[in-house]
Amino acid sequence: MKEVLMGDHAVARGVQLARAEVIAAYPITPQTLIVEELSEICARGDLKAKFIKVESEHSAMACCMGASMAGARTFTATSSHGLLLMHEILHWSAGARLPIVMANVNRAIAPPWNLWCEQTDSLAQRDTSWLHIYCENNQEVLDTAIQAFKIAERINLPVMYVLDAFILSHTAEIVDLPDQKDVDEFLPPFTPKLRLDTNDPHAFGSITGPAEYQKLKQFRHDDMMNSIDIIKEIDAEYEKKFGRGYGVVTPYRCDDAELILVTSGTVSGTARVAIDALRDAGVAVGALKVRLFRPFPTEDIAAAIGACPKVAVIDRNLSVGAGGIFAQEIKAALYNRDLRPTVIGIVGGLGGGDFTPAAIEKIARRALERADSGDPVVWEEL
Amino acid sequence: MDINSLTLLCTTTGTTGNKTGTWRFMHPVFETKLSPCADSCPAGNPIEMLMTLAGENLAEEALRILKTENPLPGVCGRVCPHPCVTACNRRERDSAVAVNIVERLTADAEEKYGLCLPAPAQKSGKMIAVIGSGPAGLSCAYHAALLGHCVAIFEATDKPGGLLRYGIPAYRLPRNVLDRELAFIQELGIELKTGSRITSDDAEKLAADFDAVCVASGAYKSIGLGLSTDIITGVIPVLDFLASVNAGEKISVEKHVVVVGGGNSAMDAARAARRSGARDVTIVYRRARADMPAFHDEIEEAEEEGVKLVFHANPAALIDKNGKLKAVQCIKMEPGEPDSSGRARPVPVPGSEFELKADTILEAIGSAADIPLNINGSLETDTWGKTNNEKIYICGDAGPNTRTVAHAIGSGKRAAISMDCLLRGGDIEAAGKRISIGRKGAVSAALYRNGESAFNPDSVVQAKNINFAYFKKSEASKTVRTDPKKRLRGFDEINIIAGSGASAREATRCFHCGVCNDCGNCLLFCPDMSILEKVSADADAPGFDSDHCKGCGICARECPRGIIAMIEE
């Protein structure tokens, strides 16, 4: 059934449909609409869940860990500083192999205060063993909100899906909501593989020696790498049932492109408009949306890029002292391959700048003109 | 092993495989230990067990176990100077347990439960003669009869008891109590021949007629003052005086009585004189008050009853008038060089004479034994009382033994046990090792008969081994002394126990030094769960888990009664 929903509300409705059982969350702009909507949903009894109004995001994630270890399907949401505050526990919950799902609204980090869209907050968590999924529009947010639980519970790793601050979180779009019955068929109740059970007592996370510790990390890495196929499988299943699938990357008019623009989040949608305009003008450009960031889908990206000689990555984020993070990861992923395009790292839109179609066209034309990659960071002022 | 990516996250075993016992450098040793009271009781009373039974109001059982060791607890509870109380570790906490009160009240339960004697051993068919029916002779006869022998007591006077009857006045030891306890003589089938003084003429016949003979004739030969008494009447040996008083003879005592000496006989005689009408009674002692051998309580009571005490003085000459004693000239004494006992020998202070009015002088400076048998010339005995004539024993005051009732009882018991070994072919030395309580000569008849061994005699529990935190403060029961004026009217018992329940109340104050009573502190407070419960209800004490005990020592500290010691490995 179609409704007009802001991105935050799409998250809330997705969580409701997925029948989360324990929610522990702390408000932060622009995630607040998620927790407010969920509070109302729970208060009305439309979702049978415990909503714990914790006193900080660090406690929120820790609380989710406890609930998940007790065998409950668990959810939280945050943004920016809240996510940063959770950092320690992101590592912990992933190390504990708990299938917690979190929505993060990508917002810039202070100082100075800035509430608008930037991806550095979530990307700074890339080493925490959480899966990252970057959503382009509110429909995708809703669908990912449901898929995320199935993925997490299948592989026993937590999943974070992100949406752009204000551009999605507070912007209404048409969202098609599936029926609860169908969602229940797609996503049965959570049956944990690990649980705190007095009938079968174990200690989880005791001091462990170097050999076993490394083994655990290796298992975790292998499981995450193997999850790419699982994500695709679940996405295909979702598409079969609900008519919408997203894959892990989405190429657009890349086949004979001289230049491929790599994007994530809402920029991806805008990029396709720009690509169409450029193609109409005879410019051979394509766009590649990266949906899955962790695990990093090297093969899919390489396949999409193919023999294209030049790639311009648009990063709405920055690892200071190195460069845009998607650009870093793509360069690393392609380095050992036979086909190595020139990779231009474009950084712009930090603190909320707006990528218009015209801006993206300009980026593409300038990139085409470049002989080489240039500086590691090519700044774009919007 | 099935390794999947999740199993390495969760533990699978407990930790008992980790042998933390390797950490320690000390470990606990559980040993039932000797309590200081038991160590100090010459009669070998089973004090700790007595306290357990009395504390649970099991008066009959308490009496029974007392009687396995001591035929005269009602006597001891009244007249013994109770070294057990002096040694009691509770003294350091608040006040010593009044063991004597518990002993006395338990003994008096005879009135309800009867004598509660142990069952005698199988008859041996052997005959034992005991000369004298004072505490030593009575104890020897008692234990010998319980050990299955046929016993005959030869008592010179017409009633049994010795010093118990003729030395200690009734206000300290009521006659009905004494007679009640002496009923064992008849109950055990002991033949009592009163009016039978044994002389050296009878000696050969006795030695021939009996399988063993125990001389328990006491020490009645009074040591004189060494002053010229050719023409003087009124100088009386104290034991003669006391015998008359205690026999109920009508004594007319003159007004001014001087008692020379500082022991219990001197006190008893002085106080008896006061009761018999003497207005002015003075004890003259050549040393200081602190040196007096008499029991502290007795001295106090004597003073309450108006007895005067003069210290550092000795009689020098007697002053008479027409052969009748009128006064005694005394001279002050001062400590001189040490004598053989190590104490300073008192020497007269020249020119310090003074006179005390006296119409009677009681000589109470000591008495000696007078053995009526010829024992090949030697009176030496081994520690069991056996002379070099194998059949003949000496016990009590007649021998080289400490002169208290409790020591006499202990001495008689030792002689009886040694005689039993003699007559049944037992090994007294081996038995001695097994049945000795502490190292002061006390032995246990119960252990002798049941084959078990005494606690390690070197393991006496000290107050510092007791954890006072587990014993709420409380004051000891006390006897109440009757009013001194009332006391002087007669010979009624003067130390009264008021109220009921005193025995149980007092007995529960006992720490039970060195004996595990399952308080469970060690189990409760061990951080390594390394104390092992007793293997059976009879086991002495818990053990420890050598695999895991880290030797922290908490169990030793928290054992209330000092059973646990930490030993370096």
Place this chain on the structure above:
Amino acid sequence: MDQKLDHELVHSGHVACPGCGAVLAMRYVLNVLGPKTILVLPACCWSVITNRFPSCSVKIPVFHTAFETAACVASGVRAGLDMKGDRDTNVLAWAGDGGTFDIGLQALSGAAERNDDFIFVCYDNEAYMNTGIQRSSATPFGAWTTTTPKENFKHQEKKNIMGIMAAHKVPYAATASVAFPEDLMAKVARARDLRGTRFLHILCPCPTGWKYSSDMTVGLGRAAVNSRIFPLYEIMDGERFRLSYDPEEPMPAADYIKMQNRFSHLNPEEIVAVQQRTDRDWERLMHTIRSWPA
């Protein structure tokens, strides 16, 4: 034996220091709560005392968690269990003084304010012992620690955590000492039978950090109470008070201090100051108890 525990849920072979008071606390608490208990365990000595993988020294499920998070993880475990229909299993957060008074205080305050339903035990050895004896806000005035060496010993008084918990109006808060196990276990039983945030503050002497011979752990737990430095009492709903034990033989603070080398540098004036503070705090506590009896 009188004092055999019904449930011995700690194994021998754990790696606590000899004479560890914190192990006694765990034994007594688990004896009352029984095997249907889940332990939420932040960083503290007990993180190590549970031993190394693959073995565990307690016979109940344990979730090891980050230092600050005992209370909020416990909230989550309770919520998860409730959603699974389990209302019987006890949720026990077990934190040291660091994980309660300092780094864990925020989460504890949050949970207490929400009155989330679990038992929070602070086992207090009065410093960050697990990391090597550094001061915490539970370290008493005068104590040496590695971060308050004797030239600059701890000058702040011990933080009043019971006052803080009372201010949250939790249904039940109580102090206890491992030297008084009957009292401690009675309090655990009372806590067990209530709902909401229940808080127990258990004093656990530590031979390693307080610097005394390991056999004196119970003796010190007793002396702390008898000197009135660590009174035993309960607070119901933050406003009704009950004294558990009025020492029959009060001990001077100086005697308690002399039993521990962590105080060996204190001079007589400083010891007098401790006595004065103790007397003042006791008076205030007694006044409160008399004014607001249970």
